[in-house]
Amino acid sequence: MSVLLVGISHRSAPVAVLEKVAVTEDDRPKLTDKMLESQHIAEAMIVSTCNRVEIYAVVDAFHGGLADVGDLLARHSGLPLPELTRHAYVRYSEAAAEHLFAVASGLDSMVVGEQQVLGQIRAAYASADAQQAAGRTLHELAQHALRVGKRVHTETGIDRAGASVVSVALDRARTVLGELADRTAVVVGAGAMGGLAVAHLARAGIGRIVVVNRTLERARRLSETAIAMHGVTATAADLSGLVTALADADVVITSTGAVGAVVTLADAHRALNASREGHQMVICDLGLPRDVDPAVAGLPDVTVIDMETLQRDPLAVAAASDTTAARAIVAEELAKYLAGQRMAEVTPTVAALRQRAAEVVEAELLRLESKLPGLGDPEREEVARTVRRVVDKLLHAPTVRVKQLASTPGGNSYAEALRELFELKPGAAQAVAAPMEIATLGNELADDASISSTSRRALGRDQHGDGQGHPA
Numbered sequence: 001m002s003v004l005l006v007g008i009s010h011r012s013a014p015v016a017v018l019e020k021v022a023v024t025e026d027d028r029p030k031l032t033d034k035m036l037e038s039q040h041i042a043e044a045m046i047v048s049t050c051n052r053v054e055i056y057a058v059v060d061a062f063h064g065g066l067a068d069v070g071d072l073l074a075r076h077s078g079l080p081l082p083e084l085t086r087h088a089y090v091r092y093s094e095a096a097a098e099h100l101f102a103v104a105s106g107l108d109s110m111v112v113g114e115q116q117v118l119g120q121i122r123a124a125y126a127s128a129d130a131q132q133a134a135g136r137t138l139h140e141l142a143q144h145a146l147r148v149g150k151r152v153h154t155e156t157g158i159d160r161a162g163a164s165v166v167s168v169a170l171d172r173a174r175t176v177l178g179e180l181a182d183r184t185a186v187v188v189g190a191g192a193m194g195g196l197a198v199a200h201l202a203r204a205g206i207g208r209i210v211v212v213n214r215t216l217e218r219a220r221r222l223s224e225t226a227i228a229m230h231g232v233t234a235t236a237a238d239l240s241g242l243v244t245a246l247a248d249a250d251v252v253i254t255s256t257g258a259v260g261a262v263v264t265l266a267d268a269h270r271a272l273n274a275s276r277e278g279h280q281m282v283i284c285d286l287g288l289p290r291d292v293d294p295a296v297a298g299l300p301d302v303t304v305i306d307m308e309t310l311q312r313d314p315l316a317v318a319a320a321s322d323t324t325a326a327r328a329i330v331a332e333e334l335a336k337y338l339a340g341q342r343m344a345e346v347t348p349t350v351a352a353l354r355q356r357a358a359e360v361v362e363a364e365l366l367r368l369e370s371k372l373p374g375l376g377d378p379e380r381e382e383v384a385r386t387v388r389r390v391v392d393k394l395l396h397a398p399t400v401r402v403k404q405l406a407s408t409p410g411g412n413s414y415a416e417a418l419r420e421l422f423e424l425k426p427g428a429a430q431a432v433a434a435p436m437e438i439a440t441l442g443n444e445l446a447d448d449a450s451i452s453s454t455s456r457r458a459l460g461r462d463q464h465g466d467g468q469g470h471p472a
Contacts, residue, residue: 001042003141004062005096006069006088007054010110013087015308019289020077021084023048024257027076028124032133034072040064043135045128045142047103049120050165050193050255050288051110051307056100058137062092094338097141101330101337104149106158110311111165112323113158116196118149140341148333155329158322166193166200166253168313169284172305173251176282181205183250188242188262190218193255193286198222201251202230209234210245214256246271252283254291261293268296339408346406346414350399352424357391 008021023031028046035044035057043058055073059065070088074081091099099108104121106113125142128134134142153159174180185206187197190213201209209226211234213219219236226234237245239262246252246267256262263283272279278301285292285306297304365384369375375383398418405414418424 001058001060001137002062002093003096003137004057004059004065004069005054005091005099006057006066006073007052007091007099008073008084008087008089009052009054009108010307010311011108012089015288015290015306017077017079017087018051018053018307020079021053021073022257022288023053023076024259028127029131031072031076032128032131035069036133038065038068040068043128043138044133045124045138047100047121047124049117050286052103052108054100054103056096056138056141058135066090094334097144097337098330098334100141100145101148101334102327104145105152105326105330106149107152107323107326107330110307111168113153113326114165115149115153115159116165116192118146118153119192121145121149141337144333144337148330151333152326152329156322156325158326165286165307165310166197166284168310169253169286169305170200170204170251172309172313173282173284173303176303177250177280179205180251182207184208184210184248185251185253186210186212186245186249187222188212188252188254188291189256189287190215190222191255191257194222194253195225197253197255197286198226198232198234199230201253202226202232206232206251208232210237210249211235212237212239212242212245214239214258243267243270243274246281247274249281250279252281253286254283255286256291257287258291259289262287262291263293263296265293265295265299268293268299268302272299272301342406342408343403346403346418349418349424350402353399353418353422354395356422356424357395361387361391 008018010018013021023046028048031046032044035041035055040059040061041057042060045056047054047056053073055069057065057069070081070085073079073088074084077084100121102108104118106115106117109117121142125134125138125146128138170180177183180201181204183206185201185208187194187201187209190211194211194213198209198211209223209232211219211223211226213222213236216236216238219238223234223236226232242263246263247270249271252263254262263285272281275281280301280303282303282305283292283296285304288307290306292304292306294304296302361384365387368383369380402414402418
């Protein structure tokens, strides 16, 4: 079983495609269940952010798993499979692990170094775990990815260029409005991005925040957090109060995950008619799909900053030295992870060998008993201890060494040699490992992380021009 990644992100697709592929919190459990119905997929996890959807599936066959994931995404998005595959990227085995580590580190984010993606990966894993869709393979992969992300943010300055998409959007808003101190902001959506928006607005010195959400109770909780934690004047409203809130807003940040426009052209017209003459309003549409009708950008005195705009912002790129340092950490951690997985693969073989040795010892002791029936208990026990010590000493060096060798590239061949040399029956290693898989074993990564050219064509194309998921 190996990890297959199929993804679409801001690096490989335009916003219009991302909007169609977007997976909401309500969608995620249903899509996960559908994946697990596939005979080729044993585990599944969906990472969904404002600018990416990535499916991590543990599959028994590359082609079968790829076809099933591709069909599922096509049905979910409504895009024809050929159109979908033009924008998709595929990673397999260790390449999938490397990609997730880079994502967790913020290296693949629109704003390089942003930390919010760590929470999104954690949420993706928690959702998969709650559905019993994450077994030991995805558990090990997700937990290691989270550790990598934390290490990168602790040991490098990769997040100096901006903590999130929100910070970059607000920088763009300042170019239109000037300083944001004492101005009024409306935050539409009370989820994770809404909370991040409130924090950034508070740091910018915003004078007043109105939190608007479909559920009034959630809007109230976030407004109370703004007051208690950030000392900002804040109120709450449901969507029926959106136009009134917009009429007084200087800055609007939207991120709801809703399907269809939350801020319509009619809403914006009514808000502008109710506001003071010459009132400038900047709307930062961070929703995916879009929360704001694109026609709103054509209104006078309204500036819309959307995800396509942010993709082109130079502030979305971290300092080159910090990026290099982060990539070095990812490479180091990937080597550790793969070494651990290779060592875990040989563990069942070592356990099977020791079990085989124990069976031989017990058989020989029974044989000795039949040959020397008059042997006293003290002598019998001493002979048994001696025989077991001899066997343990003989097995110690080769079993320790085979674990060390297994951690190197191609190390799986040593486990195979051990099985051949000691005539371990096919399936013996798996039988021994079965009761202790979750506690003691790591992933069963495929021996070869590469994909043949034929396999790469199974979804139309696996990677884009530079091999990192970037368009050619």
